[in-house]
Amino acid sequence: MFDKMAERIPRAIDGRDMMGGEENRLRKELTYPIILSERIRGATEEAESFRVDCAEVGKRVDNLAQMLRSIFIICKSTPTIYDRPIRRIASDAAKNLERALTLVRKCRRAGILRRVVTIINLGDFRKAYSLLDASLGDVHWLLSVFNSDPSGAGSGGGASIVLSLPPIASIDPILAWVWSYVAVIQTGGVLAERVEAANSLASLASDNDRNKKIIIEEGGIPPLLKLLNEAASPESQIAAATALANLATDTEKACQIASEHGVPIIVHVLADSPMRVQVCVASLVARMAGNDATSREEFARENAIRPLVSLLCFEVLDDPHLNRGKPTSFHSLVQINKEMAGDRPHLNSFHSEGSGSGRGRENHRKERENESPQVKLNLKVNCAEALWMLARGSIANSRRITETKGLLCLARIIEKEQDELRFNCLMTVMEIASAAESNAELRRSAFKTNSPPAKAVVEQLLKVIQDSSNPPALQIPAIKSIGSLARTFPARETRVIKPLVNQLSHRNTDVAAEAAIALAKFTCPENFLHVEHSKAIIEFxxxxPLMRLLRSTEKVQLYGLILLCYLALHVPVPNSEALQEARALTALELASRSPAAQHPSIRELLPEACRHLELFHAGPHCLRPI
Known part of the structure; x- marks a missing residue:
């Protein structure tokens, strides 16, 4: 039906069809209100009653039809038109025109009976005027957004930011602003305006979740990805990456960015762009990977870990002893980027013209060398956070990091740096160690006793634990990392036991509890050397301090009880005097009456430890198993 209607559109619209399914549907949606306006014009000529009012309706409809034709021409001449507001406004205008057509038709000549049944008054026309004026305002706003003369003389030339509100969005101004900003970014035009629009979207997204939802629902993600990938300027890429990062605040929104094929674009820009841009893109990777497991795995498939590690190692592994003859920082980075481009040819479709050229890479190299220390620090902070998020809960990603020079780089940064960068690197190591704890193959490959990177990491972890000036926020991930690697240390490596034992007396109960948890991993039956490690704890x-933990909070008491039970079960008789002197059996008997004894992790362990101590020490009988 719509195709036949299209043939009747006036000469201002030629017969060329818009290509593509979406464009064709948009053409039909714009055709329908134009056809309705022609029908209204014919009905006004046939009106017998309220002829003046019908003529006024006709004038408004003619103006509306003229502007709709201008919108139609703009859509045909702009391949990348942003159609969300056009569809919404065209649909609303069609509804208002249908009501106007119904009203005007009632004014045609009719019999006496129909005139009596059909009652028309001036109030109906006032309502029709109001609806048509609203549609006129909406379409006029559309024309101003797409840079066209509202009189219909212009044909559009891009888009511009319009902060005025169309009647359709008078109740919800955010909707109109989002439409205007997205139209500017998608349709093109002046680069400065596109940057301003992207920054405005970033600001709106940072305000609240409702704004984020509107931006995503109104199709804001694809234009932002397009702007990021175009590499028109560092400012435009920074604005786009910031807006996307502000949108990706939960699983659903991060997944939405990934579903728009955003991950390949993000990885490409991360690998080949100025350092200022890489700072924001690395933050985007961290945000998406931290909020969405699917994005985390997709980043790994697109090989995002290699450029992140390379950027983190920039100016860090310049020591020839550490590099062992490998290419130094920047040359290594450029070489890896070239290899990535060759390994993943499907990214070529996303590359902007000249972005991968030798001249562009040379410019990026000079920019990196001349960047301020603060920018370089920010890049390392964000890259470390991105690696942390990628490694979290992922054995495959942790393995990929260890297969690069990542562990060595992390160890060096933990040794030399402070504050947020050091914290992010410690958290990355903690996640890798946690993955190694649950995967024997990763433990053997990445944390072999003769592996220089593994030795360097363990050395720095022990230094962090032993340094009393370090805050708990740094000591806790270091302690957790050593605990996760408990099964990798041979019996002679007692140097890792003593720092943990010392932390049992830490004034911060969280640190003391983590030390007890880590030591329990050394003494649990799953650890082949649990007897040797238990003896070492007694000797140190x-x-x-473990007995003092039993007088702490219920949570800390539980971890202390688990460790004490393992010691009671695994310490040989000649070494059990310390337990007897500390009245461990009495402490366990008292603990068996506490709420902590009901915890599943200790319900069976506690009675067994009591029975074991009874065999070698005099004292009252232990309570029966619970």
């Missing part, structure tokens, strides 16, 4: 005088 770990029982007295």
């Amino acid at each position: 005088d770990g029982v007295p």
Whole structure:
């Protein structure tokens, strides 16, 4: 039906069809209100009653039809037109025109009976005027957004930011602003306006979740990805990456960016762009990977870990002893980027013209060398956070990091840096160690006792634990990392036991509890060397501080009880005097009456430890198993 209607559109619209399914549907949606306006014009000529009012309706409809034709021409001449507001406004205008057509038809000549049944008054026309004026305002706003003369003389030439509100969005101004900003970014035009629009979307997205939802629902993600990938300027890429990062605040929104094929674009820009841009893109990777497991795996498939590690290593592994003859920082980075481009030819479709050229890479190299220390620090902070998020809960990603020079780089940064960068690197190591704890193959490959990167990491972790000036926020991930690697240390490596024993006396109960958890991993039956490690804890005088933990909060008491039970079960008789002197059996008997004894992790362990101590020490009988 719509195709036949299209043939009747006036000469201002030629017969060329718009290509593509979406464009064809948009053409039909714009055709329908234009056809309705022609029908209204014919009905006004046939009106017998309220002829003046019908003529006024006709004038408004003619103006509306003229502007709709201008919109139609703009859509045909702009391949990348942003159609969300056009569809919404055209649909609303069609509804208002249908009501106007119904009203005007009632004014035609009719019999006496129909005139009596059909009652028309001036109030009906006032309502029709109001609806048509609203549609006129909406379409006029559309024309101003797409840079066309509202009189219909212009044909559009891009889009511009319009902060005025169309009647359709008078109740919700955010909707109109989002439409205007997205139209400017998608349709093109002046680069400065596109940057301003992207920054405005970033600001709106940072305000609240409702704004984020509107931006995503109104199709804001694809234009932002397009702007990021075009590499028109560093400012435009920074604005786009910031807006996307502000949108990706939960699983659903991060997944939406990934579903728009955003991950390949993001990885490409991360690998080949100025350092200022890489700072924001690395933050975007961290945000998406931290909020969405699917994005985390997709980043790994697109090989995002290699450029992140390379950027993190920039100016860090310049020591020839550490590099062992490998290419130094920047040359290595450029070489890896070239290899990535060759390994993943499907990214070529996303590359902007000249972005991968030798001249562009040379410019990026000079920019990196001349960047301020603060920009370089920010890049490392964000890259470390991105690696942390990628490694979290992922054995495959943790393995990929260890297969690069990532562990060595992380160890060096933990040794030399401070504050947020050091914290992010410690958290990355903690996630890798946690993955190694649950995967024997990763433990053997990445944390072999003779592996220089593994030795360097363990050395720095122990230094962090031993340094009393470090805050708990740094000591806790270091302690957790050593605990996760408990099964990798041979019996002679008692140097990793003593720092943990010392932390049992830490004034911060969280640190003390983590030390007890880590030591329990050394003494649990799953650890082949649990007897040797238990003896080492006794030799380093770990029982007295452990007994003090039993007088702490219920949570800390539970972890202390687990460790004490393992010691009671695994310490040989000649080494059990420390337990007897500390009255461990009495402490376990008292603990068996506490709420902590009901915890599943200790319900069976506690009675067994009591029975074991009873065999070698005099004292009252232990309570029966619970």
